[in-house]
Amino acid sequence: MAKKIGVYVCHCGSNIAGKVDCEGVADFAKGLKDVAVSRDYQFMCSDPGQEMIIKDIREHGLNRVVVASCSPRLHEKTFQQACARAGLNPYLLQHSCIREHCSWITADPEEATAKAKHIVEAAVERVGRHQELFSREVEVLPDVMVVGAGIAGIQASLDIAKSGHTVHLVEKSPSIGGHMAQFDKTFPTLDCAACISTPKMVAVSQEPNINLMTWSEVEDVSGFVGNYTATVLHKPRYINADVCTGCGACLEKCPTKALSEFDEGLGMRKAIYRNSPQAVPNTPVIDGTICKKITKDKCGICQTICPTGAIDYEMKETREVFHVGSIVLATGYDTMDPTPMAEYGFGKYDEVYTALQFERLNNAVGPTEGRIVMKNGKSPESVAIIHCVGSRDVNYHEYCSRTCCMYALKYDHLIKDKVGHNTNVYNFYIDMRCFGKGYEEFFKRVQEEGVTFIRGRPAEIVQENGKLVVVGEDTLLGMNVRVPVDMVVLCTAMEAQKDMAEVARVFGVAQGQDGFFLEEHPKLGPVSTATDGVFLAGACQGPKDIPDAVAHASGGAAQALALAAKGTVSISPTTSWINPDICVGCKVCVGLCPYSAIEFDDRRQIAVINEAMCKGCGSCAGYCPSGAAQIKHFNENQIFDEIDGLLGLLPGLPEIIDETGAQSVQARNVITPGEPA
Amino acid sequence: MNNEFEPTILAFVCNWCTYTAADLAGTSRMVQQPNLRLVRMMCTGMVDPKYIVKSLLSGADGVLVSGCHPGDCHYINGNYKARRRVKLLNEILPQFGIEKERVKLTWVGASEGNEFAATVNNFINEIRELGPMEACSMAVV
Numbered sequence A: 001m002a003k004k005i006g007v008y009v010c011h012c013g014s015n016i017a018g019k020v021d022c023e024g025v026a027d028f029a030k031g032l033k034d035v036a037v038s039r040d041y042q043f044m045c046s047d048p049g050q051e052m053i054i055k056d057i058r059e060h061g062l063n064r065v066v067v068a069s070c071s072p073r074l075h076e077k078t079f080q081q082a083c084a085r086a087g088l089n090p091y092l093l094q095h096s097c098i099r100e101h102c103s104w105i106t107a108d109p110e111e112a113t114a115k116a117k118h119i120v121e122a123a124v125e126r127v128g129r130h131q132e133l134f135s136r137e138v139e140v141l142p143d144v145m146v147v148g149a150g151i152a153g154i155q156a157s158l159d160i161a162k163s164g165h166t167v168h169l170v171e172k173s174p175s176i177g178g179h180m181a182q183f184d185k186t187f188p189t190l191d192c193a194a195c196i197s198t199p200k201m202v203a204v205s206q207e208p209n210i211n212l213m214t215w216s217e218v219e220d221v222s223g224f225v226g227n228y229t230a231t232v233l234h235k236p237r238y239i240n241a242d243v244c245t246g247c248g249a250c251l252e253k254c255p256t257k258a259l260s261e262f263d264e265g266l267g268m269r270k271a272i273y274r275n276s277p278q279a280v281p282n283t284p285v286i287d288g289t290i291c292k293k294i295t296k297d298k299c300g301i302c303q304t305i306c307p308t309g310a311i312d313y314e315m316k317e318t319r320e321v322f323h324v325g326s327i328v329l330a331t332g333y334d335t336m337d338p339t340p341m342a343e344y345g346f347g348k349y350d351e352v353y354t355a356l357q358f359e360r361l362n363n364a365v366g367p368t369e370g371r372i373v374m375k376n377g378k379s380p381e382s383v384a385i386i387h388c389v390g391s392r393d394v395n396y397h398e399y400c401s402r403t404c405c406m407y408a409l410k411y412d413h414l415i416k417d418k419v420g421h422n423t424n425v426y427n428f429y430i431d432m433r434c435f436g437k438g439y440e441e442f443f444k445r446v447q448e449e450g451v452t453f454i455r456g457r458p459a460e461i462v463q464e465n466g467k468l469v470v471v472g473e474d475t476l477l478g479m480n481v482r483v484p485v486d487m488v489v490l491c492t493a494m495e496a497q498k499d500m501a502e503v504a505r506v507f508g509v510a511q512g513q514d515g516f517f518l519e520e521h522p523k524l525g526p527v528s529t530a531t532d533g534v535f536l537a538g539a540c541q542g543p544k545d546i547p548d549a550v551a552h553a554s555g556g557a558a559q560a561l562a563l564a565a566k567g568t569v570s571i572s573p574t575t576s577w578i579n580p581d582i583c584v585g586c587k588v589c590v591g592l593c594p595y596s597a598i599e600f601d602d603r604r605q606i607a608v609i610n611e612a613m614c615k616g617c618g619s620c621a622g623y624c625p626s627g628a629a630q631i632k633h634f635n636e637n638q639i640f641d642e643i644d645g646l647l648g649l650l651p652g653l654p655e656i657i658d659e660t661g662a663q664s665v666q667a668r669n670v671i672t673p674g675e676p677a
Numbered sequence B: 001m002n003n004e005f006e007p008t009i010l011a012f013v014c015n016w017c018t019y020t021a022a023d024l025a026g027t028s029r030m031v032q033q034p035n036l037r038l039v040r041m042m043c044t045g046m047v048d049p050k051y052i053v054k055s056l057l058s059g060a061d062g063v064l065v066s067g068c069h070p071g072d073c074h075y076i077n078g079n080y081k082a083r084r085r086v087k088l089l090n091e092i093l094p095q096f097g098i099e100k101e102r103v104k105l106t107w108v109g110a111s112e113g114n115e116f117a118a119t120v121n122n123f124i125n126e127i128r129e130l131g132p133m134e135a136c137s138m139a140v141v
Ligand SMILES: Cc1cc2nc3c(=O)[nH]c(=O)nc-3n(C[C@H](O)[C@H](O)[C@H](O)COP(=O)(O)OP(=O)(O)OC[C@H]3O[C@@H](n4cnc5c(N)ncnc54)[C@H](O)[C@@H]3O)c2cc1C
Pocket: A147, A148, A149, A150, A151, A152, A153, A170, A171, A172, A173, A176, A177, A178, A179, A180, A183, A185, A186, A187, A188, A216, A217, A218, A330, A331, A332, A333, A334, A335, A355, A356, A359, A403, A407, A410, A494, A497, A503, A537, A538, A539, A540, A544, A545, A546, A547, A549
């Protein structure tokens, strides 16, 4: 079909027309190839402006439209919709900018007009190559998968379940609650962690719309937004959860012990164990790597004790497949192991603790039943709390972990409260960052409790005369300090989970430079990821305290629900396409695609795009040595013609040939307005 | 003659960062010399070196490629791919008699309108200094 292009040059009041001779540009466009109509108008985006385009499309049978006005980032959609209303495929529009990139930034009116002509020329050239493209609507499955059942995963699951959608909640440890379950009190309000989290954990286990799977991991995910297939691996618990009443009789008699992960290595657990008496679910788990029955076929005592016959040493791992519309990742964080920072003597000196260990010391069901005591059972007379261990440190993590200042203040208070007001507490800090609601007030309150703050990162901790001596500089006083204490707490950095890279790969999301999952946009897309239909919740996106993790999680839940509630999602057609006749099967694009959207068809020996996963970034097309991979709406022909237009190389223009036979550069640069093609 | 020479420059810029910065420079009325024309790409990773070579051979005196700062690419790492491609191109171009200074890669983030205007003006000045593209007279497009 013959091309019939309509060109519309907008005055934008005087914003464009003040500099650019819009009428002149429209006149110039009349002379360009295939242009059937060319007009200028006061405000193209206004209703009459849009009506003008619609009327022309209908009356003149236009099949391509160029609008030259403000930035396409503002009004491309407006004009695409106008085209669509007139029955023209919206991708047959080219919207070019002669305001932000021309009239507003060019001093001289003649130069501005000349530049606008080049821009319009390029748009006319490009639009001639445009093709009809159609977005696809795909169905969104109603169920949602939430991965990780810390406070963030719990919040997200409860939010989603409340709407009536089914949540498949996958937690890799034996019970839910994440780090919060290890704490005793929480800043800044000092409410008891269990009192505020247990009701939520119980709600999860009782909510009929939540399918809770603990001791399970997601092994494989395939598919795309609206239609993900996830394979969940259930590790063998060796206890039949349907029969177990959680009485705990088995826990008493088991003779095999190991260091308790939940108590951060401060206490022992049995081979059959649960993290705490309030664990949800309260079904224990048998550690198959140490259980004597499973490893050596000895013992078997728990089976003889269990009143319900729930123990099953033969249990095997199983797999279950789920089809979900979207996925919320809430896998949380790890704390940094301070052993490599030899100067602080963790692992060398008995009384140097990590913050999480200190949380366990405080916890009423922890190894000391909540008493802050040293390994010798005595209360410390003085405690040093070292902030920013591994945070704000170029050798470890450059970022601030955002919670340490605050939990250090929490410890200050707890020590004063539990050990006694005469206990000396020293905080070694770099800066106090008490940014949240009620946080500065908490800081003030703790200061008034008589805690010492020393500004400076300690150089080392040494042992002298049965005391630990913190050696450092007080940078405010400008003098060296040596503070002898009985106990040291290291506020170790929150960091990405050890297996984050593997988890990122399974779910097709990226990690930022800090190792945490990368959000779609640092400001405007903090819960979505570059992979449509995969959202983030809580500290897996970066260090967060509980209020922020919970708010973030509700955000992730809202995003998942928005998809599920609508039931369909429209997929942009501006994806890559690989011409099967041209692809040589070199496979380079397969490795380049950041979204794993390219599959290799072994039978045909060519690469094939999965359009539902492709984001149209062009990494493949920018490389493809044979030119087989092309981005729809940004293909080679379109860009080449746009370049020609911008350089004033429209076919049919008189080429000025100099004596060497080559086109003269000078001549091309002076192709001026008014010189019609 | 160099005094009269006014270069023509094309810039391939990514939609998410540098194009947005160009919008901001416009909204803030930061005056720029008129010699540079923008081609909007979705990401610098989309900029096929062919486009750069084609521009130079078709009469551009310089080509700017500009996108999001490292780590900020909307498509994870397209800008790193662009960096590799431009680096290679910079090594190859001199073999064809094209000064490597004619092709430049920069990062201009969406909020850096002033940075964009400065980049544009500086690059235009650099190319004006360098003089017109001569090499294309030897090549057939
Ligand atoms: C020492 C310390 C003290 C703190 N004290 C306070 C405080 O007093 N007040 C406060 O507001 N904040 C405090 N915080 C911060 C608080 O811990 C976090 O805000 C909160 O735990 C974040 O919750 P989350 O659910 O995002 O992550 P997590 O609590 O880490 O939960 C993540 C969950 O996901 C599971 N998981 C991980 N990977 C997978 C996987 N691949 N598959 C399935 N499941 C997986 C984990 O087992 C875990 O259950 C403290 C932090 C530290 C380090």
